[in-house]
Amino acid sequence: MSSWKSLLLRIGDKSSEYNSSSDLKDHIETCFGALRRELAHSSSEILPFLLQCAEQLPHKIPLYGTLIGLLNLEDEDFVKKIVEDTQNVFQDALGSGNCDRIRISMRFLTALMCSKVLQPASLVVVFETLLSSAAITVDEEKGNPSWQARADFYVICILSCLPWGGAELAEQVPEEIERVLVGIQAYLSIRRHTSDSGLSFFEDDESGGDIVEKDFLEDLWERIQVLSNNGWKVESVPRPHLSFEAQLVAGKSHEFGPISCPEQPEPPSTNSAVAYGKQKHDAELKYPQRIRRLNIFPASKTEDLQPIDRFVVEEYLLDVLLFFNGCRKECASFMVGLPVPFRYEYLMAETIFSQLLLLPHPPFKPIYYTLVIMDLCKALPGAFPAVVAGAVRALFDKIAGLDMECRTRLILWFSHHLSNFQFIWPWDEWAYVLDLPKWAPQRVFVQEVLEREVRLSYWDKIKQSIENASALEELLPPKGGPNFKYGRTDGQEKTEQEQAISADLSNKVKGRQSAREIILWIEENIYPIHGLEITLSVVIQTLLDIGSKSFTHLITVLERYGQVMAKLCSDQDKQVMLIAEVSSYWKNNAQMTAIAIDRMMGYRLISNLAIVRWVFSPENIEQFHISDCPWEVLRNAVSKTYNRITDLRKEISSLKKGVISAEEAASKAKADLEAAESKLTLLEGEPVLGENPAKLKHLKSVAEKAKEEEESMHDSLQAKEALLARALDENEVLFLSLYKNFSTVLMERLPDDATLQSLKSHGDSMAVDLEESPAMEVDDENGIPKKSQSNGGKATNIYNVGEKEQWCLSTLGYLKAFSRQYASEIWPHIEKLDAEVFTEDAHPLFRKAVYSGLRRLSNEL
């Protein structure tokens, strides 16, 4: 890498490029010196690289801004080009709704303003353009308030610039910036408060009490006001341009042309709440909230920070996570080396956990954050592991109120994390969960973490890892072997005959008989004599046993003898029996149960509807609040269905591209042919050249082939589109079935009159101790404030929610999680679901959970 490149990249870092100096002024001078020398002959290389650095290392933007300011003194045209390119990038990003690029471009513009490359007034114009677009959006008459997500985003972007350039703006254009702030204040008074209870980490966040929690924009506004009252002083933002002020003022300010925000999307033509809800969902998908604060650490850990510093550090961290995904070393080193003069381990941990648990889903797969946490534990071995442990304890204390989806992610993360650190954890701290009822969320959490640990490792190893709390062994999963009904050891008389059939089948498989032969054998010799139940049980158990040695063995059996199962289990009832047989065979191994069912669905031996039915069968319903097992199976089934649809969509979009290029090729071939033909006509009357007919023939065949190609592309596109249409119909049926089942089981168990509040005061077994128990974070519709804070003391771990109540809470939690995760797939079917399931007859709490998961306005209830 040329040295100017590495200087640009490493600017601000303590690195060998800068002789480990940490003086920013030195850095800028050194880098500027190098760039100045190169500018004459490699400016076309420097420019894009500089812009790339500014985009991907946004925490260094003040440094790049100052550098550009200095370059402006050397080469105005070069900097003019930078400004123009930035304008183009910014305008494109606005048009396409590229949130990160919009946000970072604006910060970059702010830095250019600080270093006198841009007039402050130009920046104010940008702010005003965005603000007026936002104001129109939320205007009931002229705009389209369902797109408030975008309007909010624009305003957040404006406010986000102020830590970087508020001081300069207030000094140089005080009236203009005041006008912008007044405009924002006005905007805040028209917009709706975003109460996204469907996305909050903790149930208690949604208490409709007196204290309405501020949404992200309101919170940021408050931080900015404190900043403004504080003379715009921010510790966390370096201000390198100040050291060069005397030089920079001599620079020429460049024009920044007008920008435009995209048009308001048309408001729904019908004035229905459903249409509004659909648009709101789309807007929130395109302009998602970047972070939600977990607030798991006591305020004392972060209170010495100014409110704005917290925001700035979060921005830094989120940007590093965004741009260094996949670059482990750089990611960890930038995370720990931010340009701030204070410690921020707690803030860093909280930010990463808030991403790991972010709803509806984090920007990257949870396993990415798992990796980052591991790497930070290694990068800061003295500080970070303890902070992570603190986060785990804090989340564990509040686990009963934690969203179900978050609990699942936390379990997966924690088990994986421990597997990378020798499974060391002070389990004795949590040994008390054994005294809690088996449905207590903390106990279930420990049990599920152990289950996942065993899957990642092996039973004996995990048993050994909990030696310091050996009582917890009770929560270990069973040792995991198969439960073969027709094994040779237990020779119960009754099953002798069945055992013989099983042995026969086993020999046939060993003798490599084909699926056909086995089907015939079953149809002729087994089924007629023993009937469905025995036949099904023996055949399925035996085949599962043959495939029990490993995942690959299972797949091999399913590939070879799946047809035997399919033939035997031709309808949904029998498929449910098949699943029940799988669950009985693997009753000691939740992982194999889930895998086997998943693969059977993969080979289309069982339908997703059969899986849903099995999940809602009585023996599973009893497990809803004490085990993740049925939910895992359900999650797999829905996600597999979703993956199939996603794949089809991908194929269709690439086919569409193919069709376009095939069409182009065909029309070009046609044009060539026509040109050649007309050329011939001109030559008519003259002796025809020998090669012309051949050439014509060739062109003809090319044109025909291109036409054929085009047609076949069209055909396959149509075929895929038909498949997609069918898949979407099936999806509708799946969600109908899923919701009907949820609705039914909840209706049976929730009291009619019912809020969970009233449920709680119902009888002794459900007595709830509001003062002490963190486990009680249930819906609080009457607005009674609850104590949700606990600090890890044993006294706060009293748990006395009744079993029935916990069942309802868990099931409603999973219902909400499913609705949220697949909201985009559910919204298109909402009319049908409204008509058939989300009706007046459904339980209000059922509808509340669904609505909140879909982020549908609850005033429709």
Next chain:
Amino acid sequence: MASLFKDPAKISAYRDRRFNGTQEEFEQALLNSTTVYIGNMSFYTTEEQVYELFSRAGEIKKIIMGLDKNSKTPCGFCFVLYYSREDAEDAVKYISGTILDDRPIRVDFDWGFVEGRQWGRGRSGGQVRDEYRTDYDPGRGGYGKLVQKELEAQRQLVDYGAGSLGSFPPVMPPHYGKHGGGQGHGGSYRHGRDYHRKRHRDDDRYGRESSKRSSDHESRRTSDHDSRPEKNPRFRESGDSDDEEDDDRKRRP
């Protein structure tokens, strides 16, 4: 996202010598593949462990365990096939270098599984890297195959007294020529997973705890026929030609 620190042109530092095609074709195959190669695994790691870990990067289509071509037992590598490219990329990004079964595993793009690639390419049946290793790696069958061989030869020469057949000092053999390897044993694969696995696990743990090669684990090794090299090794003259190849994943200079 980050393109600043990564050389996007460099997809892999490895080149499979058995890939039929040019370097360009190889790289193209890696760029489109949905298969990843996992290396430095313990012989005891099961498919289900791999499944649990790798399904966190996406839905898995298939797992193919690398097997010792003689003993048909796992020999420390495998292939995971995903349905989507993105998931394969995430597995490489997020799992490579992390721990599975107490070992840092390596995850790389692979050009695609074809029948035959599941077998170890080392002379003794396992992976080539396990031929020449001189360290004691309990997760991978103890010493490298050649060292095992050498130790076995010493054992036959020196009488250590009854009951201490294997308790020779665990020093590096001074020199070893190009002998063929005995057949070391890893986990017993295709039968009685749980019972066998459990026993092996215990052995494994013992070996790991005494990483300083105390006599404790040496004597233990004696009592466990499975981790001891077999007698009657197949000898080869050093000039013997062999189609032995480099490790299928040997790092290129």
